[in-house]
Amino acid sequence: MNSRKQQLIEDIQNLLNSYDSENTTSINPDLLEFMDDNTLINIIDSLLNQKEESKETDIAWLEQFKKYDI
Numbered sequence: 001m002n003s004r005k006q007q008l009i010e011d012i013q014n015l016l017n018s019y020d021s022e023n024t025t026s027i028n029p030d031l032l033e034f035m036d037d038n039t040l041i042n043i044i045d046s047l048l049n050q051k052e053e054s055k056e057t058d059i060a061w062l063e064q065f066k067k068y069d070i
Helices: 003-017 037-064
Strands: none
Touching: 003 037
16 A cells, blocks of 8 residues: 555544544554545544534534623
């Protein structure tokens, strides 16, 4: 496996593990080896979008507890 593909797979694992600090996710590289770089990049993009949407939802939820001075 080339080093770029290996790095992309590691990036995917790191993104998955950034969701939950108590559990770690590992991916068998053999499962992703058949994918090309563009497919792996699309997976990373999807994970980043999900993470961003999750953050926005959390911020919206937290906003309801914000005190406003009148």
